[in-house]
Amino acid sequence: MAENNKWTMIVDLDKCTGCNACVVACHAENNVPIANEEEVIKGRGLHWIRIERYWEGEYPDIKARFLPVFCQQCGNAPCEPVCPTYASYHSDEEGLNGQIYARCVGTRYCGNNCPYKVRFFNWRAPEFDEPLNQQLNPDVPVRGAGVMEKCTFCIQRIQRVRQTPEGDYGPMTRDGDLQTACTQACPSDALIFGNLNDPESRVSRMLPNDRQARLLEHLGTEPAVYYLKGGTTNVGE
Amino acid sequence: MSLLASLASRRRILAGVAVLALVLVLIAVYLLFINPDVLGASDDQPIAFNHQAHAQNGIQCQYCHTGVDNSPVAGIPSVYLCMGCHEYVATEHPEIQELTGYWERQEPIPWQRVYDLPSFAFFNHAPHISAGVSCGSCHGDVANMTVAEPAVEMTMGFCLDCHAEQENKDALYDCLICHR
Numbered sequence: 001m002a003e004n005n006k007w008t009m010i011v012d013l014d015k016c017t018g019c020n021a022c023v024v025a026c027h028a029e030n031n032v033p034i035a036n037e038e039e040v041i042k043g044r045g046l047h048w049i050r051i052e053r054y055w056e057g058e059y060p061d062i063k064a065r066f067l068p069v070f071c072q073q074c075g076n077a078p079c080e081p082v083c084p085t086y087a088s089y090h091s092d093e094e095g096l097n098g099q100i101y102a103r104c105v106g107t108r109y110c111g112n113n114c115p116y117k118v119r120f121f122n123w124r125a126p127e128f129d130e131p132l133n134q135q136l137n138p139d140v141p142v143r144g145a146g147v148m149e150k151c152t153f154c155i156q157r158i159q160r161v162r163q164t165p166e167g168d169y170g171p172m173t174r175d176g177d178l179q180t181a182c183t184q185a186c187p188s189d190a191l192i193f194g195n196l197n198d199p200e201s202r203v204s205r206m207l208p209n210d211r212q213a214r215l216l217e218h219l220g221t222e223p224a225v226y227y228l229k230g231g232t233t234n235v236g237e
Numbered sequence: 238m239s240l241l242a243s244l245a246s247r248r249r250i251l252a253g254v255a256v257l258a259l260v261l262v263l264i265a266v267y268l269l270f271i272n273p274d275v276l277g278a279s280d281d282q283p284i285a286f287n288h289q290a291h292a293q294n295g296i297q298c299q300y301c302h303t304g305v306d307n308s309p310v311a312g313i314p315s316v317y318l319c320m321g322c323h324e325y326v327a328t329e330h331p332e333i334q335e336l337t338g339y340w341e342r343q344e345p346i347p348w349q350r351v352y353d354l355p356s357f358a359f360f361n362h363a364p365h366i367s368a369g370v371s372c373g374s375c376h377g378d379v380a381n382m383t384v385a386e387p388a389v390e391m392t393m394g395f396c397l398d399c400h401a402e403q404e405n406k407d408a409l410y411d412c413l414i415c416h417r
Contacts, residue, residue, distance in 0.1 A: 093408050093414075158415070
């Protein structure tokens with residue numbers, strides 16, 4: 001079925017400085033719970049965005065490379081068919097992998113089948129200590145124990161714009177009407193978000209690109225996240 | 238068994254039945270009169286706001302619920318808006334004097350919610366008003382209510398039954414428009 005929207009992210013690896021501003025912004029926007037040290041050691045940390053760091057070369061000729069990884073919003077997603085309750089499903093309207101928390105019973109099949117390891121399980125009910133509880137985003141539900149969660153491309157921001165008179169209630173929103181929390185926070189403009197079905201959008205004008213690559217593309221997952229390969233880097237030079 | 242003994246045991250059974258009946262009556266009284274919450278009636282509002290009295294005077298819904306046509310929430314009017322009229326209108330009314338008390342103390346009125354979706358379901362007024370859906374199809378005849386009370390149960394079925402009749406049914410069935 002044709003998609004009305006094709007939300008797309010471009011990550012320019014030449015521009016990413018690994019500063020983690022996107023990770024923090026994402027936590028704040030999406031009420032992502034904060035795991036303590038013990039839980040992180042057990043592999044139970046939750047970050048919808050993870051910045052992978054790679055060293056290239058030998059000291060002193062060494063360069064740091066950063067790779068932000070988050071839900072790739074696959075067009076052909078391995079997480080969807082394995083969900084026994086259809087909590088993980090494909091939204092043809094938005095071109096996104098939906099995760100309906102109310103429907104999730106916590107089998108974790110989706111997380112196991114995800115090649116990017118970007119789905120996170122709530123091993124316990126989240127706690128937001130004072131004053132963090134005061135900044136919870138009312139547009140996003142707080143997920144309870146036993147539920148899988150992941151990056152949504154800030155669906156609450158998409159819906160908020162689409163469902164207003166300015167958004168024309170239509171499938172399309174113009175570039176500049178909205179940004180995800182991570183793109184908004186990125187100081188070096190390494191993250192670019194937009195609708196690939198809108199020929200005027202910045203992502204449409206940037207793709208296809210000589211430098212483009214998608215993660216584990218050979219698996220046939222059709223990710224909606226495009227990485228622009230770094231030739232040089234501004235870190236360590 | 239002697240006649241006496243059987244009489245005594247029958248009396249004991251009768252007493253048991255009487256106690257049971259009394260308990261049932263007490264539970265019924267509690268449910269019906271003392272704790273209206275059990276029957277789903279709304280909590281008492283801090284001020285007995287009367288929609289009918291205002292509608293009869295020709296005041297439009299949008300005058301007070303200003304957000305309906307441009308935002309997710311309809312919005313409950315501020316004390317300031319009430320006082321725009323009630324500084325002059327019905328000032329002797331005891332409820333208006335209570336209202337004036339909130340105004341003078343500079344306190345918001347702690348209105349109780351009548352409709353409240355669970356936190357995982359998201360509603361948005363703007364697209365409905367823009368598509369010409371009337372307040373009444375979801376909230377009943379508020380203009381004739383002296384106390385605002387739920388007219389329908391806002392279940393997912395209620396939402397989807399109407400969405401099923403729309404032209405762009407597929408878009409309005411997508412889980413992501415209501416769940417995030």
